[in-house]
Amino acid sequence: MNSVNWLIRMLLVFFLPYFSFSADTITLDNSIQDNNDQVIVSAGNIFALGFFSPGSSTNRYVGIWYYQIPVKTVVWVANRDNPINDSSGILRIDAGGNLALFQGNQTLPVWSTNISIAGSGSTFAQILDSGNLVFIQKNNGNAVLWQSFGYPTNTWLSYMKVGFNLRTGLNQAYTSWKSSDDPGVGNISFRMNPGVSPQLVLYKGSIPVWRSGTWTGKMWSGLPEMSRNFLINVSFVDTDDELSFSSDWKDSSLIARYVTNETGVTQRILWNNASQSWIISYSIPNDQCDFYGHCGPNGYCNPYLAQESRRDAGMLH
Numbered sequence: 130m131n132s133v134n135w136l137i138r139m140l141l142v143f144f145l146p147y148f149s150f151s152a153d154t155i156t157l158d159n160s161i162q163d164n165n166d167q168v169i170v171s172a173g174n175i176f177a178l179g180f181f182s183p184g185s186s187t188n189r190y191v192g193i194w195y196y197q198i199p200v201k202t203v204v205w206v207a208n209r210d211n212p213i214n215d216s217s218g219i220l221r222i223d224a225g226g227n228l229a230l231f232q233g234n235q236t237l238p239v240w241s242t243n244i245s246i247a248g249s250g251s252t253f254a255q256i257l258d259s260g261n262l263v264f265i266q267k268n269n270g271n272a273v274l275w276q277s278f279g280y281p282t283n284t285w286l287s288y289m290k291v292g293f294n295l296r297t298g299l300n301q302a303y304t305s306w307k308s309s310d311d312p313g314v315g316n317i318s319f320r321m322n323p324g325v326s327p328q329l330v331l332y333k334g335s336i337p338v339w340r341s342g343t344w345t346g347k348m349w350s351g352l353p354e355m356s357r358n359f360l361i362n363v364s365f366v367d368t369d370d371e372l373s374f375s376s377d378w379k380d381s382s383l384i385a386r387y388v389t390n391e392t393g394v395t396q397r398i399l400w401n402n403a404s405q406s407w408i409i410s411y412s413i414p415n416d417q418c419d420f421y422g423h424c425g426p427n428g429y430c431n432p433y434l435a436q437e438s439r440r441d442a443g444m445l446h
């Protein structure tokens with residue numbers, strides 16, 4: 130063996146894993162298959178994407194969950210209304226360049242990013258430490274063509290938006306699962322109501338059960354606790370292109386999510402490392418006064434007295 134061959138062989142031995150396989154991406158050459166238990170994991174080991182069965186169901190779904198948290202906690206579901214009934218699922222880049230989920234060898238996908246892809250740049254999907262699954266076109270400035278944060282299910286994570294992309298018409302709303310066994314679109318939703326004075330609204334079916342009040346420039350008027358809030362960064366955008374609200378935790382080590390639950394509430398849930406369990410730290414509607422219409426237009430109601438006593442009130446948003 131001459132020295133050039135030897136060098137090439139040694140380089141391959143050491144670097145081949147890095148060239149042929151990237152643990153956080155799905156590419157034309159790197160799909161994930163349910164029957165091989167394959168997942169992709171974000172660079173910092175925060176989130177994983179793979180196949181799962183919710184609760185006591187045996188149906189298979191593609192979802193995103195916290196990689197290091199021992200209690201399997203799904204934050205996003207791809208095929209939420211189109212389960213796969215066996216373990217033949219495969220998530221791959223399809224012939225048209227989309228990220229698509231197939232049952233076995235079937236030709237029609239059960240789920241797809243389903244966008245028209247122009248140009249010659251090949252596409253790949255990558256799971257990020259924020260929990261966002263981004264679908265990117267190479268050789269096109271690495272343009273993000275699609276992202277899971279644009280299509281929320283029941284979980285609102287830091288940096289995710291609630292509201293409208295007014296250019297594309299995309300409504301980023303949060304909808305409950307049907308039950309713990311069925312991540313299909315349920316009838317509880319948490320959304321931005323547009324109009325002259327945009328508000329966040331929690332709906333049961335088409336009936337509003339809670340409203341945030343209007344945006345004052347710093348906070349939602351129905352959530353005065355936010356005025357004391359130094360733990361989160363908030364972002365309210367009201368432009369020709371976008372009407373949205375989002376937030377993130379200044380202490381990035383906090384593991385927190387907001388879940389719109391099929392029982393009719395949106396809850397803030399924090400990971401407690403000491404007890405290795407999730408703790409519900411806030412809930413809307415959080416008392417009777419919060420129920421929209423409960424107090425009537427002239428009714429007297431002071432929900433804040435109750436909230437003052439909450440030790441975590443200052444963390445509310």
Ligand SMILES: *[C@@H]1O[C@H](CO)[C@@H](O)[C@H](O)[C@H]1NC(C)=O
Nearest residue numbers: 212213214215232233235239
């Ligand atoms: C599983 O799904 C496939 C494809 O939708 C369908 O043809 C088949 O009948 C289903 N099997 C069962 C046991 O429901």
Ligand SMILES: *[C@@H]1O[C@H](CO)[C@@H](O)[C@H](O)[C@H]1NC(C)=O
Nearest residue numbers: 164216217218232233234235
């Ligand atoms: C898909 O097709 C290949 C080749 O025909 C076959 O070997 C394989 O078992 C099929 N897979 C499934 C899940 O049907």
Ligand SMILES: *[C@@H]1O[C@H](CO)[C@@H](O)[C@H](O)[C@H]1NC(C)=O
Nearest residue numbers: 237238239240241242243244
């Ligand atoms: C893709 O989009 C088209 C048009 O909106 C729709 O008819 C089709 O069902 C979608 N396919 C998938 C797999 O989502």
Ligand SMILES: *[C@@H]1O[C@H](CO)[C@@H](O)[C@H](O)[C@H]1NC(C)=O
Nearest residue numbers: 283306308309388390391392
């Ligand atoms: C909704 O809340 C109930 C009661 O706390 C819980 O058992 C259930 O798992 C929650 N559903 C989801 C999808 O998290």
Ligand SMILES: *[C@@H]1O[C@H](CO)[C@@H](O)[C@H](O)[C@H]1NC(C)=O
Nearest residue numbers: 307315316317333334335336
């Ligand atoms: C929501 O769904 C549940 C179960 O499917 C049903 O009992 C309830 O009436 C629905 N509520 C509304 C407001 O649609």
Ligand SMILES: *[C@@H]1O[C@H](CO)[C@@H](O)[C@H](O)[C@H]1NC(C)=O
Nearest residue numbers: 361362363377378379380381
């Ligand atoms: C909070 O927002 C400010 C202003 O936009 C920014 O400078 C800062 O980096 C943000 N902090 C975090 C933790 O996101």
Ligand SMILES: *[C@@H]1O[C@H](CO)[C@@H](O)[C@H](O)[C@H]1NC(C)=O
Nearest residue numbers: 382383384401402403404405
């Ligand atoms: C979580 O708790 C374990 C012990 O229960 C401890 O070893 C670990 O350092 C803690 N992690 C953090 C981030 O506090």
